[in-house]
Amino acid sequence: MISKNKIKLIKSLSEKKYRLKEKLFLAEGNKLSADILNSGLKIHSLICTEQFYNPDKVVFSKPYEILIVTQDEIRKCSLLKSPQQALVICEIPESSFSAAGLKNNLTLCLDGIQDPGNFGTIIRIADWFGINTICASENTADVYNPKVVQSSMGAFLRVNVFYLDLAGIIKFANENSIPTFGAYLDGRNIYKEVLPENGLIVMGNEGQGISKDLGNLITNRIHIPSFPNQGSVSDSLNVSTATAIICSEFRRNKLWNYSK
Amino acid sequence: MISKNKIKLIKSLSEKKYRLKEKLFLAEGNKLSADILNSGLKIHSLICTEQFYNPDKVVFSKPYEILIVTQDEIRKCSLLKSPQQALVICEIPESSFSAAGLKNNLTLCLDGIQDPGNFGTIIRIADWFGINTICASENTADVYNPKVVQSSMGAFLRVNVFYLDLAGIIKFANENSIPTFGAYLDGRNIYKEVLPENGLIVMGNEGQGISKDLGNLITNRIHIPSFPNQGSVSDSLNVSTATAIICSEFRRNKLWNYSK
Numbered sequence: 001m002i003s004k005n006k007i008k009l010i011k012s013l014s015e016k017k018y019r020l021k022e023k024l025f026l027a028e029g030n031k032l033s034a035d036i037l038n039s040g041l042k043i044h045s046l047i048c049t050e051q052f053y054n055p056d057k058v059v060f061s062k063p064y065e066i067l068i069v070t071q072d073e074i075r076k077c078s079l080l081k082s083p084q085q086a087l088v089i090c091e092i093p094e095s096s097f098s099a100a101g102l103k104n105n106l107t108l109c110l111d112g113i114q115d116p117g118n119f120g121t122i123i124r125i126a127d128w129f130g131i132n133t134i135c136a137s138e139n140t141a142d143v144y145n146p147k148v149v150q151s152s153m154g155a156f157l158r159v160n161v162f163y164l165d166l167a168g169i170i171k172f173a174n175e176n177s178i179p180t181f182g183a184y185l186d187g188r189n190i191y192k193e194v195l196p197e198n199g200l201i202v203m204g205n206e207g208q209g210i211s212k213d214l215g216n217l218i219t220n221r222i223h224i225p226s227f228p229n230q231g232s233v234s235d236s237l238n239v240s241t242a243t244a245i246i247c248s249e250f251r252r253n254k255l256w257n258y259s260k
Numbered sequence: 261m262i263s264k265n266k267i268k269l270i271k272s273l274s275e276k277k278y279r280l281k282e283k284l285f286l287a288e289g290n291k292l293s294a295d296i297l298n299s300g301l302k303i304h305s306l307i308c309t310e311q312f313y314n315p316d317k318v319v320f321s322k323p324y325e326i327l328i329v330t331q332d333e334i335r336k337c338s339l340l341k342s343p344q345q346a347l348v349i350c351e352i353p354e355s356s357f358s359a360a361g362l363k364n365n366l367t368l369c370l371d372g373i374q375d376p377g378n379f380g381t382i383i384r385i386a387d388w389f390g391i392n393t394i395c396a397s398e399n400t401a402d403v404y405n406p407k408v409v410q411s412s413m414g415a416f417l418r419v420n421v422f423y424l425d426l427a428g429i430i431k432f433a434n435e436n437s438i439p440t441f442g443a444y445l446d447g448r449n450i451y452k453e454v455l456p457e458n459g460l461i462v463m464g465n466e467g468q469g470i471s472k473d474l475g476n477l478i479t480n481r482i483h484i485p486s487f488p489n490q491g492s493v494s495d496s497l498n499v500s501t502a503t504a505i506i507c508s509e510f511r512r513n514k515l516w517n518y519s520k
Contacts, residue, residue, distance in 0.1 A: 043472065047348050087306045117377070121498055121501060124494050124498060124501070125497070125501060127493055127494045128484075128486045128493060128494055128497055129319065129486070129487045130486070130487025130488070130493075131487075144490050153494060153495075154494065155494045158493070173286060187444075189515070189516070191512045191515050191516045192516060224388075224508070225515050225518070226388045226389070226390070226391045227388065227390025227391075227511055227514070227515065227518075228390070228518050233386055233387055233388060233390075233418070234384050234387045234413060234414065235413075237384065237385070237388055237504070238381055238384060239472050240501065241381060241384070241500065241501070241504045244497070244501040244504045244505055245505060245508045248484070248505045248508065248509075249508075251487055252451045254487070255449070255451050255487065256449070256451045256452060258485070
């Protein structure tokens with residue numbers, strides 16, 4: 001039996017102010033819940049059906065509350081249209097940013113990405129292409145927004161997102177000879193660029209692109225050209241689509257060598 | 261003043277059966293409406309505010325119904341959470357598929373893409389990379405679903421989507437020496453492939469991938485490798501993300517040569 005207070009807590013975690021207050025966030029779905037239970041995250045509570053509660057597949061050994069409930073009760077507390085058999089409430093982990101790490105890694109910087117689906121997809125792309133750190137401007141969506149958590153499909157467990165003053169980060173990069181790249185509609189053809197292994201890639205807001213202040217600091221403006229057609233073409237690519245292609249370009253040499 | 265019947269018609273166009281019955285579909289938003297009014301599509305009616313109705317910017321010369329309404333009335337009939345100043349009801353255009361065109365073009369085949377957002381994003385990617393034809397299995401989302409129309413951002417005006425028996429299309433390709441490529445988790449490293457200018461690229465359903473029947477017909481299985489990491493990584497990329505990277509790889513040689 002799930003209490004009214006627990007349902008209220010779960011629902012409240014759709015809002016950032018309550019996530020900050022409780023220092024908790026919510027994840028839903030069988031695969032995602034299992035991934036989280038098997039990860040190093042501190043769990044507050046697990047709400048699941050008997051069907052999900054299978055200790056052969058998932059580690060249930062940690063000291064957290066486990067509520068075995070009916071599918072109907074899951075439905076009552078879920079934020080999803082099609083709830084599955086498990087929800088996990090987790091503690092928001094503390095992590096500390098180290099600018100020194102920027103020197104020897106490829107890092108994504110997100111300047112005001114608003115759409116939770118885009119943000120989640122970008123985290124998944126970062127994970128796929130071995131990018132472990134995302135620096136996000138304060139006006140970027142919250143990584144612990146349940147929609148971001150869902151659309152990242154567990155990739156948020158492996159990619160650290162830090163909310164920082166991006167101008168400061170890019171200045172640090174410039175002072176330390178870390179190359180910076182920004183995606184622009186009038187940038188240089190990315191396919192002709194010799195891209196470094198390490199550096200910063202800055203992606204801008206869905207409608208406005210990269211803010212002017214940051215743009216003035218970025219050394220390399222790159223662009224994904226569209227295929228020359230007889231007629232007109234879309235004005236731009238979706239920001240997560242563009243991020244995918246840019247990350248693929250940065251990694252393709254290494255992936256050529258490393259992979260089968 | 262907008263009639264109750266008109267509101268009912270607009271709302272009904274969120275459902276495929278009514279779109280088929282009326283042979284109409286709905287598009288919303290200022291930019292999309294303007295793009296459609298300036299395109300060759302046959303318009304049934306335009307519902308917009310006085311603010312949108314600016315003949316300097318948009319061609320309003322065609323013989324269709326124009327309803328100038330208040331923002332409140334737009335809100336009453338809109339399917340969007342944040343309605344803008346214009347909605348257009350359009351006739352679903354008739355178009356006929358020609359298999360002969362497959363020989364000299366790059367064509368996308370979608371096997372059961374379910375999510376309207378993914379489908380719209382894929383249409384936008386096709387448009388960007390000069391792919392004018394998408395062959396979709398019957399169980400793929402409907403291109404005139406308002407969510408597909410919205411997320412394609414007008415790209416559906418330039419990319420023809422045909423609902424066909426994909427097995428027949430791939431058999432035709434095989435018989436006519438048109439190379440076929442399918443995206444698989446166990447395919448060959450796409451970065452090592454020499455990709456042709458023309459051919460078929462098959463992308464599978466979000467959860468199930470490409471159906472077995474089709475898989476048996478596809479000549480080349482390709483894969484986007486993930487960056488080798490110390491730990492685990494996401495199981496897969498979102499299908500629209502994967503489509504973006506694959507289309508980029510197919511076009512990168514030409515884009516290298518063509519673009520500034």
